[in-house]
Amino acid sequence: MGEDILMDIKRDYVLSRLGDGERIDGRKFDEFRPIEIQTNVISKAEGSALVKIGDTQVVVGVKLQPGEPFPDAPDKGIIITNAELVPLASPTFEPGPPDENSVELARVVDRGIRESEAVDLSKLCIAEGEKVWLIFIDIHALDDDGNLRDASALAAIAAILTATVPAERFDIGNDFPLPVRDLPVSVTSLVIDDKALIDPSRDEISVGEYFMTITTDQEDNIVAMQKSGAYQLSEEKFYELIDVSVAKARELRQLLRDI
Amino acid sequence: MKFVIPGDRIGLVEEYVAGNGVYEQSGEILAAVAGRVVVREKTVSVEPVKKLPCIERDDVILGRVVDLRNSMALVELVRKKGFERSLMHTGVAALHVSNVQKDYLKDIGDAIGYMDIVKARVIDAKNLKLSTKEVEMGVLKAICSSCRHELVRDGKVLKCPNCGNVERRKISPDYGKGRW
Amino acid sequence: MSEERPQLIVDGKRLDGRDFDELRPIKIEAGVLRRADGSCYLEMGRNKIIAAVYGPREVHPRHLQDPSRAVIRYRYNMAPFSVEERKRPGPDRRSIEISKVSREAFEPIIMKELFPRSGIDVFVEVLQADAGTRTACLNAASVALVDAGVAMKGIITAVAVAKVDGQLVLDPMKEEDNFGEADVPFAFLIRNSRIESIALLQMDGRMTVDEVKKGLQMAKRGAMQIYEMQRDAIMRKYHTEEVE
Numbered sequence: 001m002g003e004d005i006l007m008d009i010k011r012d013y014v015l016s017r018l019g020d021g022e023r024i025d026g027r028k029f030d031e032f033r034p035i036e037i038q039t040n041v042i043s044k045a046e047g048s049a050l051v052k053i054g055d056t057q058v059v060v061g062v063k064l065q066p067g068e069p070f071p072d073a074p075d076k077g078i079i080i081t082n083a084e085l086v087p088l089a090s091p092t093f094e095p096g097p098p099d100e101n102s103v104e105l106a107r108v109v110d111r112g113i114r115e116s117e118a119v120d121l122s123k124l125c126i127a128e129g130e131k132v133w134l135i136f137i138d139i140h141a142l143d144d145d146g147n148l149r150d151a152s153a154l155a156a157i158a159a160i161l162t163a164t165v166p167a168e169r170f171d172i173g174n175d176f177p178l179p180v181r182d183l184p185v186s187v188t189s190l191v192i193d194d195k196a197l198i199d200p201s202r203d204e205i206s207v208g209e210y211f212m213t214i215t216t217d218q219e220d221n222i223v224a225m226q227k228s229g230a231y232q233l234s235e236e237k238f239y240e241l242i243d244v245s246v247a248k249a250r251e252l253r254q255l256l257r258d259i
Numbered sequence: 260m261k262f263v264i265p266g267d268r269i270g271l272v273e274e275y276v277a278g279n280g281v282y283e284q285s286g287e288i289l290a291a292v293a294g295r296v297v298v299r300e301k302t303v304s305v306e307p308v309k310k311l312p313c314i315e316r317d318d319v320i321l322g323r324v325v326d327l328r329n330s331m332a333l334v335e336l337v338r339k340k341g342f343e344r345s346l347m348h349t350g351v352a353a354l355h356v357s358n359v360q361k362d363y364l365k366d367i368g369d370a371i372g373y374m375d376i377v378k379a380r381v382i383d384a385k386n387l388k389l390s391t392k393e394v395e396m397g398v399l400k401a402i403c404s405s406c407r408h409e410l411v412r413d414g415k416v417l418k419c420p421n422c423g424n425v426e427r428r429k430i431s432p433d434y435g436k437g438r439w
Numbered sequence: 440m441s442e443e444r445p446q447l448i449v450d451g452k453r454l455d456g457r458d459f460d461e462l463r464p465i466k467i468e469a470g471v472l473r474r475a476d477g478s479c480y481l482e483m484g485r486n487k488i489i490a491a492v493y494g495p496r497e498v499h500p501r502h503l504q505d506p507s508r509a510v511i512r513y514r515y516n517m518a519p520f521s522v523e524e525r526k527r528p529g530p531d532r533r534s535i536e537i538s539k540v541s542r543e544a545f546e547p548i549i550m551k552e553l554f555p556r557s558g559i560d561v562f563v564e565v566l567q568a569d570a571g572t573r574t575a576c577l578n579a580a581s582v583a584l585v586d587a588g589v590a591m592k593g594i595i596t597a598v599a600v601a602k603v604d605g606q607l608v609l610d611p612m613k614e615e616d617n618f619g620e621a622d623v624p625f626a627f628l629i630r631n632s633r634i635e636s637i638a639l640l641q642m643d644g645r646m647t648v649d650e651v652k653k654g655l656q657m658a659k660r661g662a663m664q665i666y667e668m669q670r671d672a673i674m675r676k677y678h679t680e681e682v683e
Contacts, residue, residue, distance in 0.1 A: 002335075002337045002338070002345055002346070002349055002497065003345075005321070005322075005323050005337045005376055006321070006337060006338060008376060008400060009321065009376065009399065009400065009437055009438075009439060010437060011437065012400065012435055012436060012437030013436065013437025013438055014437065015437070016435070016436055016437055041487075041566075042487070042518075042520055042521070042566060042567050043485065043567065044485075044520065044521060044522060044523060044567050044568065044569075045520035048520065055473035055474075057472070059518070059566060061518060061519065061520020061521075062520070063519065063520050063525040065524070065525065082519065082528060084518075084519075084528055086516060086562065086564055087491075087493075087514065087560065087562045088472070088475065088489065088490075088491040088562040088563075088564050089472075089474065089491075090474050091345065091474060091475075091493055091496070095514055095562075097529065098528075136519065136520075136525050138518065138519040138520050138525075138528070140518045140519075140520075140564070140566070142472065142489060142564075143472045143473050143474055143475075144474060145473050145474060202474075262674060262677075262678045264585060264594060264669075264670050264673055265585060265590070265591040265592065265593055265594055266591070266592060266593030266594055266628075266629060266630035266631055267630075267631055267632075268630075268631040280590070282550070282590075282592065284592075289592070289593075289630065289631065291550060291590035291591060291592070292585070292588055292589075292590050292591075293585045293588075293673050293677065294677070307588050308585075308586070308588060308673070308676075308677040309476075309477070309586070309587065309588035310588065311495065311588055344476050344496075345496045345497065346496075346497070347494070347495040347496060347497075347554055347556075347557040348495075348496075348497050348498070348504070348555075348556040348557045349497055
């Protein structure tokens, strides 16, 4: 209670500004808030990154340990992605087991990494059929001011980029960098009628959780998509979102290359 | 001005009267919050680094009408103007028919509707009484009583864009603008 | 994993070069989160802690409200990547116990009767752990509560004392915690720059009565140094802003 009434009022504000062709914070429709990427922030993790998009903050830590392979991929490493929307990050997050939003967040980020084959899993076999490297990608939200999804995806790939396989610690040869061969980048938009707002802030989301996420690889192929929210997406809008997402992802990928 | 944190000794009860943000213990006055020490007359207070949204007389509040009787609207409080953080607990305040508008109003239902979001002035903080008499105050958002669609402002009345229903309210100039 | 127990004290110094009564480097920053009502980032040695306070706010569900005072929640949580071996997400017996005793450290100090029917939530996340996380979390939570403007009778400041190689040491780091003979985390209520009482106390290991008493005095001296840093963090956040 209470929060919804406030959202109702904010919604009118966002919509009236949109009616004038403006976003409430003055951004262009295809403009991200300022992005900051810090890597190696957690020395206990094999790879880590803190990403800020505006006031939104996420930490991702990558941990590796030997484990059993899946029977259908006996010579491949395994990616396990998990997200915790801890109550520290938002007045609306409650302590407890992962809810549908944190599961969806983890799975969307996971698909981008998995389907772009960002990590060369075939190089993560220790003993075929017996032992492979398990890669745990843990997403930890710190401050949710909107668009945790792109912040998490960016932090995940940045953490992977800087990760080392801790072979020495487990007496399995020498440490080596986690083999990375692609840089998937997700771009999330908030769809309101005929408009699309890239990187929506918390206040903008007051109009409704109408998201479209498009993740692309470095060849501009689409590797993951997610429409979330009870809204209808037109074909034209969809094509438009693809174009803008591909273009934006290229800009964001440059930030990763500069790490 | 002296800056203190909780527990810092400010003075003795013989020297001062304890105001806000301080407490007394064993004849001493100590800070309960961080901030600057302020002395007015004999009263010592700490001007806090972050104020909590307590409901006080003359505050402007945002709330929703949760019940409507013939002479009274009950308004659930949501926010105090000037504060981003939520209220400590949502109280229910009373808006009496005599405090809705300057002109005489017989039936409160002619100016306030069930589920309306209103902006109002607190005229009695102890008994949580509200007024919307000022020009600025009144309904910010309302839904159609027959089809529940959001009403839009049309001059001095509200109209339903869905069913054409026309309703009367004490309308705030901020109606539908998303600010308050 | 069975590791060889290292010699923890060499030539009168500890493994990281510290004196027996020396704290690890500490960094404290108040007000680091947008959404929380109060927050704090704290480093104590290699510990990295972030604390947020929400409230006083509405309690859900309503039957958990107390009509005469605020209800306090304290949640200590470790990020899965905060430790060497990945930790399974979610609460375990250890974090439930730490949350309980930490909440109880704050309960008598927060002026709960000023906020009837409301809730004050303290959420603390360990992003990187390196021994002494519960004391580091208490120090961060204390600053976050002040940052949130919650009325308190004083400040909670915490530090541990350990016995390693027969020697009492302040603020043990990982190796001392793992291989030492005893570990005693303390939290104190500090009022007007004076330690007034013990707010949290746990112990595991074996010590003589005399060592425990000496340990308490060592912890008190360490806590006073941390307290000054907590004060400084609040001053930096708010006092300088006002001067500008």
